[in-house]
Amino acid sequence: MTIVSISMLFPYITLALLIAGLFVVRSRILLAALLAAQIMVAFIQGIIDPAGICAVAAFWGICTLHWQNLSSKEWINCLRVLFIAGAAIAFASHMVPGFHNLRVYSGILISPTAIPFTMYLNFDKVIAAVVLVIASGVFLKQTTPFGVKSLRDTVVVSAFCISLLIPLAILSGYVNFDPKFPESFWLWAFNNLYFVCFAEEVIFRGIIQTHLMKIANRCNVPSFVPIFVSALLFAVALPGHRQGGTTFIAFVTLSGLFYGYAYHRTKRLESAILVHFIVNVCHFLLFSYPAAAVIVK
Secondary structure (H helix, E strand, O other): OOOOOHHHHHHHHHHHHHHHHHOOOOOHHHHHHHHHHHHHHHHHOOOEOHHHHHHHHHHHHHHHHHHHOOOOOHHHHHHHHHHHHHHHHHHHOOOOOOEOOEEEEEEEOOOOOEOOEEEEEOHHHHHHHHHHHHHHOOOOOOOOOOOHHHHHHHHHHHHHHHHHHHHHHHHHOOOOEOOOOOOOHHHHHHHHHHHHHHHHHHHHHHHHHHHHHHHHHHOOOOOHHHHHHHHHHHHHHOHHHHOOHHHHHHHHHHHHHHHHHHHHHHOOHHHHHHHHHHHHHHHHHHEOOOOEHHHHO
8 A cells, every 4th residue: 555645735725726716717817827737847846847848738739729629510520629639538437648647545454345446646638628628618618516416317327327336336236235434535535526537528419429419409319318429438438347257237328327317307417527536436335346366367
């Protein structure tokens, strides 16, 4: 287990504060300035090097050029978004050089019957999502308030997702019932909410599903199709999901349908993020995490 000090976590704490600011700050100029300051903090701490800074700058330039100069031809916009989404997935898959993510857990046992768990705080994955939010204005375009109705829908979708996924996971042998509250929970929850759920929902629901939904609406295609396509991409595009095998890919696809539906129903990305987080917390606290050891035998 890696010992993590406050000084080591400082760049990630400031990054989490920047993410929180994305939901309330309306000025893209201010957000861009805060993003630049965040990158400098990460550079000083050795989390990002000059190659990584150049990669983020290039990604920022590509995203800004696209959303500030949308083409009148939808197929051109589609190709651009596909390229941008692919680049974001490359950041999320740690394929872009120049980043040195902090490993906080290495081969620990969250559950005695589970496989060992290793956790990184992935700066590259999250910074790409932050760039997408600022450049696209996805939060600024949300006109429906996240009020009582959205919160109720979020809870209901979470309950349905858990009630379907958990029995299937137990029957498949992927997890065992294992209620617990380990000391690792708080750092895990911080990482999972800000650096896993936020980043993945921005990429796969906020960008990919949103764009696919626009195309579907123009072509009179049922809303289920873009929700399913984004869920499937969510399951197969990230190496961490593929490494879990076909069973895990099936579960991730199924869960992605619920995340996508929550976003579609509430028109708020916060709902998809919260459903994702609630499902993950239920898995962590009540069942073998990340998976039952028998799966790898």
